[in-house]
Amino acid sequence: MATKIINKTVTEFSLRITRCFFVPSKTIQTNATLFQERLETSITNVEEQLPTTIRPPLPIIHSRKLAFPPKFKAPRQVWVSNMDTVEEEKLGLIDLHPEVFAERPRVDIIHENVRWQQLYRHVSYANTKMRYEVRGGGKKPRQQKGSGRSRHGSIRSPIWRGGGIVHGPRSPTPYFYMLGFNTRLNGLRSTLSAKLAQDDLHIVDSLDIPTDDPSYLEKLVEERGWGPAVLFVDDNDIMPLNITAASDSYGHYNLMPVYGLNVYSMLKHHTLVLTLAAVERLEERLLFHLNRNDAASAGQKYRLDSV
Amino acid sequence: MTSLLGSMISTLGMALRYRPLIGVSSQVSKANALFNPELTTVRFRYHADKVAKGPVPRRHGYEEKLFQSGLLPRKVSVDKALPMPTYKPKNSWNEKRALFGQNDYIDILGPSNEISQKTLHPTQLLYHVPPWLRGVQGNEYQVLLRRRKFVQKKGYALGHPTKWATLNTRIKKLYTYLNHKTKSPFWKHS
Numbered sequence: 232m233a234t235k236i237i238n239k240t241v242t243e244f245s246l247r248i249t250r251c252f253f254v255p256s257k258t259i260q261t262n263a264t265l266f267q268e269r270l271e272t273s274i275t276n277v278e279e280q281l282p283t284t285i286r287p288p289l290p291i292i293h294s295r296k297l298a299f300p301p302k303f304k305a306p307r308q309v310w311v312s313n314m315d316t317v318e319e320e321k322l323g324l325i326d327l328h329p330e331v332f333a334e335r336p337r338v339d340i341i342h343e344n345v346r347w348q349q350l351y352r353h354v355s356y357a358n359t360k361m362r363y364e365v366r367g368g369g370k371k372p373r374q375q376k377g378s379g380r381s382r383h384g385s386i387r388s389p390i391w392r393g394g395g396i397v398h399g400p401r402s403p404t405p406y407f408y409m410l411g412f413n414t415r416l417n418g419l420r421s422t423l424s425a426k427l428a429q430d431d432l433h434i435v436d437s438l439d440i441p442t443d444d445p446s447y448l449e450k451l452v453e454e455r456g457w458g459p460a461v462l463f464v465d466d467n468d469i470m471p472l473n474i475t476a477a478s479d480s481y482g483h484y485n486l487m488p489v490y491g492l493n494v495y496s497m498l499k500h501h502t503l504v505l506t507l508a509a510v511e512r513l514e515e516r517l518l519f520h521l522n523r524n525d526a527a528s529a530g531q532k533y534r535l536d537s538v
Numbered sequence: 539m540t541s542l543l544g545s546m547i548s549t550l551g552m553a554l555r556y557r558p559l560i561g562v563s564s565q566v567s568k569a570n571a572l573f574n575p576e577l578t579t580v581r582f583r584y585h586a587d588k589v590a591k592g593p594v595p596r597r598h599g600y601e602e603k604l605f606q607s608g609l610l611p612r613k614v615s616v617d618k619a620l621p622m623p624t625y626k627p628k629n630s631w632n633e634k635r636a637l638f639g640q641n642d643y644i645d646i647l648g649p650s651n652e653i654s655q656k657t658l659h660p661t662q663l664l665y666h667v668p669p670w671l672r673g674v675q676g677n678e679y680q681v682l683l684r685r686r687k688f689v690q691k692k693g694y695a696l697g698h699p700t701k702w703a704t705l706n707t708r709i710k711k712l713y714t715y716l717n718h719k720t721k722s723p724f725w726k727h728s
Contacts, residue, residue, distance in 0.1 A: 348638075348639045348642050351642075351660070352664055352666070352667065354667055354668075354671060361708075361711075363707070363711075364704060401678045403668070403671060403681070404678070404681075405667075405671055405674050405675065405676070405681065407661075407671075407673060407674060407675045408675055409661075409673075409675075412645075412646070415643060415646060416646055419643060419646065419647075460631070481631075482629065482630075482631025482632060482633075482636050483631045483636070485636050485637060487637075487640060489647055490641065490643075490644050490647045490648040490649075491637075491640040491641050491644075491647075492643065492647055493639040493640060493641070493642045493643050494639070494643075495638060495639035495642070496637070496638070496639050496640060499636075499638070499639075513647070516646065516647050517646075517647075520646060533659075533661070533673070535673050535674060535675075536673075538659040538661055538662060538673070
């Protein structure tokens, strides 16, 4: 059963996160403890008063073990950046699985996915009345013969002004359909690969920023040349307080958990920023579905009232 | 060689001069005008020149019935143009538009192999669609039958008698139309 998690320290701000459906099984560092740590060392002014982050000698992140090691494709290597400072600091180099991030992008599959996302939830409520639904029109307007005028049976027939519409829209008309499981899976793979290939994918260690000042985030994004719109993706659906507050004033900086990721959002936002935890989760999920031995049961056609 | 070339050029030049048929009535001249290998036609009018002079009129003979000039509609007594709504561009980054499509892939990216949790399906997240319409794919007849099935339990006939009657009438009409007036699709014929 889905549960809602409400963290009282962050309810002051309007959160740009989804409803929380799951309680992840691993223990999570609550935002309350994070907030306390930050409170002790927090500084209000952004310019030139941020504490210089003391780091161990770089690189901090050395390697990453890939699940289902690729046999015929080389892993893609990406830098891992930080979010502590405005200037980019490369913390290390990691491998990304080619089956997820280096698939040949299929533009037709991406298009199918975008179309599906736009249409499957659409319901048209346009309605027109038929001749028997329009008020009136039960009586024959005039006798059949003798008047010299044309013959009619009802004033609400479709040939009359104000009459019923024959083949008009009938409310509600659902446009629901379900795209195949593998089509959607490959849509995600294609989009992620396209994003990486076009330098629109960046990996960061975590989404912890030193202040909740919105201008910090803006400066960071401008400095690094990340696109006008940025989508930050983390594994956990409760995001750190500072980035939540900072991105709240911008509509084009959005936070999303991994389970909320989708082709439309990835295309709408120019840049995709994943945390290390998000990369792990994403790869684990996609590779699980690619290598499962009961794929037939997963890829079955959707049946109404089956879920 | 050069003299030959020169003579060829001079003859060509003479041939390319436009020769009007004024004051010539002899048969030989007319024949010459009709077919003379030394004469050739030359383009001297170009559409680009016409366009350069000014806008070329389109739709010759069409009378535009909308006002193209003059004052905007106004009240004579007040003598102030009627208000037009100010254009307000849509906000592409409001909450709904920025996060459109979120959770559509929850059955792929959500947890499925953890014991305590079952995946959600995107049809379960269609909160803005009526409950009886979630995940429904069908024509009007099928949709109405489902609606009737969902609605008759809740005493819809008592609360909304006209709509209940309309629903049933529509189903009946569609039944007769689909079964008596239309043929089954080709893939249903055995």
